[in-house]
Amino acid sequence: MLDLVLRNGRIRGRAEPVDIGIRGGLIAEIQPRISSSAPHEDLGGRLILPGFCDTHVHLDKACLLNRCGHDHGGLADAIAAVSRLKADFTCEDVYARGARCLDRAITQGTSHMRTHVELDPAVGLRSFEAILSLKQDYAWAIDLNICVFPQEGLFNRPGTEALLVSALKQGADVLGGCPYTDTRPDDHVARIFDLAQRFDVDLDFHLDFDLDPNWMHLDAVMRETERRGWEGRVAVGHATKLSALSTDALAQIAVRLEQSGVAVTTLPATDLYLMGRAHDGNVPRGVTPVHRLQAQGVTCSIATNNVLNPFTPFGDLSLLRMANLYANVCHAGPSDFGSVLDLVTESPARLMRLPNYGIAKGAAADLIVLDAQDEVEAIAALPDPLKGYKRGQPTFVRETARLLAPSSVKQAALRKGSSSFG
């Protein structure tokens, strides 16, 4: 006996629509036609995807635009601006701003999110505690994976390491590093790996966030990953230095990334906003072309990063929009759109090592319905996410907009053979 049947939906890789039967929060059947008396919904031939996976979002410092009036850009300025505000963060404040983002992310179709939380002596564990509450309160709609990290450095900010240890003991899922803000970047990388081994957690670094490709912390991260046997458990975010490489040099690094099992996340909105500020004319894009790394077997993702703050004064938590932005900036054409869609679904699920993800028998019924027919339209046309389900339970619904044309216009259109005015 099924709990729900989603009828007449399209899934990637199949031309004809299918029915999806859900039982106990899992996908129980995928067939051209399921005969069942269970409750059902007709999807009108629209595209069904697994919920989007956003591997990199800063909920703790989101929605700060009305507090700082920051509009001059630059990475160091953004870090300094948030650093000043952070001392006044309270649990309630972080919770409220994070909840505003999660409400938006869920209705944009995101069902899994890794959120990166800053720890340092100024903010203590307040942000982390708020995010722990959000994880619990939103579990009905989204799985939050918490990555704690020292945004302002480790060795130059005494007391930070003790806070990281404390958070890892209290349920942080993943540890991050940020060597570019530390006075001892190589020691920073090594110490972060030490902690990861001690607590048996995956790693997700903020890394190589400039456009000078002549040196990279990525080399040290790949070396340590192999030395510690952490292959498949390490990701790096930004890595904008990679965007400055020639095609051949990028292909060579891709081989090493694939061998060492280090994943790469690009964050188009922030990277576009903060990179290339020193250039006068011919401003570089600063966005790493991860679909090219992915073609060589590297696990990659496209993610949101910052929302409405000094790092990125934009954002609506839509991963589909981020994928579309990425495709525009990185010259990804229609034949690439399938792999661009992978970069916000299957690939980040692999990066986060999610069990039971995808559209397959036995997978979790974490599903969304887009107002589109196929993957090309999904990336090209920014269709609305119309419905979502978490473990088979509905999480949101969106009404499609309707034109309110006068009846005389509708009749004239019908006479001309158009059905556009419905």
Ligand SMILES: [Zn+2]
């Ligand atoms: Zn980040």
